Amino acid sequence: MKTIFKYNLLLLLALIFASCEDELDITSEDDVDSTALFSTATTVEGGVLGLYSQAQSRDAFNGAPQVLSEWWADNSGFVGSFPTFRQVFDYDIQADNTSINSIYFQNSDVIEACNLIITDLPLADPAPRNLSPELQAQFIAEARFIRALAKFNASLYFGQPYNVNEGESLSIPNILGVFRGDNLEEFDIPRSSLNQIYDQIADDLTLARPDLPATYPNGETSLRATSGAATALLARLELYRENFAAAAQLATEVINNTTYELASDYTFYNTASAEHIFQIANLAIDGQGTIGYSDLTNPTPGGRGDAPFSQDLVNAYQAEPGDLRFSELTQTGVDAAGTTSVFTAKYPDFATNADNAPILRITEMYLIRAEANVRDNSSIGATPVSDLNLLRNRAGLAPLVLVDIDDILRERRKELAYEGGHRRMDLLRNGKSLRQGLLFESASAVGQPQTIFPIPQEALDLTTQLVQNPGY
């Protein structure tokens, strides 16, 4: 009896365990794999939205490199705790700077994610359900736009501008591959020249333009890639690589596009105003995170108080009193050192960091056209004087009669302060030093090693083909 009982017990246990082995096949409830990604049009769109979400990283477009540029140039004072930011302000940048590493990494992350959509979507087998050819072309075009934007962004920081060596200076490596886990060689390529990167960007934008819609429903036109946004970015590209006629023409095309309209006042920030061509949407539950635009540019206690206006910038506004951009878009507050200073008010939401990041707006098109015309001595679309006076009028300033490049730079500075890091590139591509008449003037001259970032030490350590920038 006892034996039978014992054998029954063991059999019972064996049965229990045979069924238990299935318990080992567990899949994550919170994640999906690539077959799920390409299963329907809706999931593919999710993958495309994921690209914008990647661009939302503060080290890509939501503030870190952009505010760093303001510290680098002459717009902002630096009062804060981050030694990595201080290095840039003090023109003492080191190759092991972790913030620079993050910027390099995040922009690469966006680019690689775009590569996945561009490469794998046409090859998806089975083809995604409900995905029409037009919609597929649009999604690929959106990915091209974001890739172009990210490559443009990275090229601003890691290589000399076009006017140094006519675009033959080394820029970023032109990465077009998708990471599969075991294909590192595809990413171990040498740096391309700036011209090659610019050609890649122009290619992407030109291919994307016809397939991008002009508008999106639900007020999302400026939050996603449109044909207007691609044209606008192309205009900026042509200005940067000194194809002035092309830049003026493309800018005119966007200005004439009825989708966009110059706002009548300065309340357009963080709205769906027609002033915006492209901006990154941030929400309270899905915002910039910390150390982005809102956190860095607001005074304490709400923000970090790290980026008050420099005295130079305050002087620039006060040289022409009555500038509405100074009275309406600034605030006074206490900086991180306890001093009362002027701060920008373009990103007031320090609590949830939900202010949108402006990337392209119609005002910049006017500025591009004006600059292209001044530098090429032309008047495509409109004269530089009329373009500039349109903007000055909105700012409550008297019109100008004559316009030279310094007037353009001044207007750009006052209009685009703390937006997109424009000041630094405006000075460099016009051959001017970043700290004219200020501390570190010679170190900040065009072409100097410390006016661009080093390739991060980690990238050099982990690849074989990258060459470091001189002086690092």
Add this chain to the structure above:
Amino acid sequence: MKQNVNWIFLFLFALISHVSFAQSQEVTGTVTDDSGLPLPGVNILIQGGTMGTQSDFDGNYSIKAESNQTLVFRYVGFKTQEIRVGAKTEINISLLVDSSELNEVVIVGFGQRDEDKLLQTVSVVSNASIDDLPAQSPQDLLQGQASGVSVTNASGVLGARSSVRIRGVNSLTGGAQPLFVIDGVPLDDSEQTFTQGGGGLNPLATINPESIESLTVLKDAAATSIYGSRGSNGVILITTKQGSTGAAPDFQFESFISFAKATELPSVLSNEQYGNFRIDVLNARSGTNFQSLEELRDGDGGDYTGAGFDWIDGVTRTGVSQNYNFSVRGGGETSTYYLGVNNTDQEGFTIGNNLKTTNVRLNVNTDISDNLRVGANTNISFSKNDRIGEENNTFAPFTAAQLIRPNANPRDEDGNFVASGQTGQNVIGIEALNTNYVETTRLIGNVYSELDLLDDMFTLRTSLGLDKRFVESVTRFSEVFTPGGSAQNAIGQIERINFTNTLNWEKSFGRHNLGALLGTQFEKTNTRFLNAATTNFLTDDLPNVGSGSEPNTTSSTSSESALIGYFSQFNYDFDGKYLFEASFRRDGSSRFGANYQFGDFYAVSGGWNISAEDFMSESIFNRLRIRGSYGTTGNDRISDFRFQETFIGADYNGNPGLTQESPALPDLQWEETATFDVGFKSGIFNDMIRFNVNYYKKTTDNLLLNIPVNPGTGNGSVTENAGEIENSGFEFDLGASIFRDTEFKWDINFNLSTIQNEIISLPGAGVDEQGRQFIQGTPAQRAIEGESANSFYMIPYLGVNPITGDAEWLNIDGEATSDASPADRRIVGDANPDFYGGLRSTMSWKNWDLNMLFNYTYGNDILVDGDRFVRNANFQGAFNLSTDVLDYWTPENTNAIVPALTSSTFTSYQRQSTNQLYDGSFFRLKNITLGYNFPKKIIDKLGFLSGIRLYATATNLFTLKDSRLDGIDPEFTDSLNPLALGESFFVAPQVSTYIFGAKFNF
């Protein structure tokens, strides 16, 4: 016929007995040991009856007995003797030591062994070693007590986790903590950090150390292989207190009060010092000419003219804690019970840091029939941890108190708390107004049945175990410090079920003794988390997260994993002299891809009890055993879904989106460790001297590495099985009973462990300037091929040149330079010690006892990363600074720490270099306890009590450490990551306590 004869004999016997019973007499005498010293407390029993007595303090006894009765003299550790009373009225007896009775039974994995047949390398931390050690958690009981075990407390914050390492670091990415098993239930020790800065909570904090009977640390493969895929980092078996059969209820009540302070506090500038220093720096570097604090205020804005506020003093206090423990244990004829109730109310030495816990444990075992036993060990605990921010968090009291400028006052003129308006937050106000706590309810238990089969040859044990934790984190930040106010509520549930069956067989054939074990184990762990956070509250009077008008975060995560194991073990010994053991285990885990889901692990060991041989019977050795083992174990401490290709949610503008997180890894498999272990155990002069030596070598290959990849790929790293690491070392245990048989007793136990950690290979990893492969752990620390896994790789700092006043570093060519770069980095130190261990000294004299426990570590380097801020004179104006910065170079003060104020290196002298690296060796008196047990005479007068003990304890009383470490406690680690050892970023120091307690037995 036979029956009739029996009855006759019985009758006659009864007559004789009856006659004998009439002759009862008083028997007295003295019981001594074989050297003539009296033995108190010896049990003297009438054989076959229930009458008995005990010898008194002088060994004297007195008992009424019949002449035909036999007196049995019984005493632990001595050979029992039986003397027939006969006609004697005085029986003096000398008892002989019985070394065989000194043998403990050692608890090992899935069973137990007699100590003299133990082949596995284990360290037992017995009840005697932990009984009077006031501890917050089980890890505290291990520090310094077992060779091969290194315990580092993260900091002095209540509830902070500890890092436990058994025989070094065997994994770089796959968690290096050992497996904790309590009464056979493997514990879930996942951290639930709720991001408060650096700190994670100790997941074992809710286990009451006073209910622990003993701990066994399993170290070599023979011991750990039976835990298969979880044995690589070692296993710690915790056994809780049980009752005993036939014992009257033993009540115990203990209570102690403790006073806690920080072991070290940093010294920062006062208001006046700060202002004057700022004047000096501005005058030197910015061309100003301030001559007084008033001029500074008017010219620069910072007002340092007042008295200022001592923030470090403001955030620290003497923490007063109370602990009450009540237990009763005992048993009837067929059952035993242990009930323990514990309540503690602890205050940390930092304001706002408290921990209240209540613990109830009930262990019962009962015999249902002759061959069926059932039982349950259950524990329920409740704790509420009032948390503080830690480390890299400007809301952390210790961090902020060092950074906030000394002219900041926590209150304004009206007495209300105000925000500081600077990087260092007003932590005094924050701790007063903000809410920040974690509540944990935990249920750990198991029920089991044991069935003896086939005439007790087989025993079948079935056990069902549960470890269930409910964790709730509530934070509410006041609008004074966070405009609009904010709240967060996170709830987590972690549940682990364990089902274990074992079949045990034991048989002896003559002098051959055999045993075998077959078992199966199934375990499933489920985790769910929900997190909600809102901002924008109307008023601070609304405490709950639902009252915020703007939802900020809503997220939830879930995770699951399962494990199946089949194991077997076989042991054999011949006459207790020649020993052999082998084990095998096959494990399957849901964490690995289909190609490698199952793994096999085995171990073999053998040994020779030389002292049991006949030719050793006259030697001085009462124990001499040599043994060796070899075996394999695995490590499964990776995240649950690492091998799957994953796209995670990446929403944009309120619409759901996806982005790739990691590619698929179908070939992901176990890390496997092979351990070779050899050693000997000896006892000399009847264990008066005990000396054990062990040598081990652990080689782990198929290391799971997150190989950093080209950041251009958009992936930080990819996980691969690649790489090999080796740990080897010696473990010495030396015990001596210096005075054993006298009135004054003194016993010491000394352990020392050496550790050598070497990375053998790291294929696929990046290559450094010297051509070696490496994995970056932190910006300062790397695992380097051919070197240790925790090598500090930094620029060597030479100090301030006394002639020029500039800071200098050593460049790669060996020259002093004031312009260093990352290319000048090289290996400058190792976070792993050369050796470590502890020393325990137990002294007693009459009713007094004095116990001391020391722990030490030598040869490890530590990085105080916070120095880059708080000892960086360049940050004057932004933060408060250490008083060290006042030592700057001037022509009169050429031997300075800080460069000249005008030096170009003034801005860079605290860049990351060996300037922040210190020698972390220390020797610490971890615990000293003076106790007094009331003498028996006084106890007897009180009647209901059977023992009173009073004691006073001091912990972390003094520490010998490097002179450069003034104001810094060398014991810390701000991360459990095996690649980030020995680093501090504003870690709070350890705690030093004074404890007074009393224990009553009745």
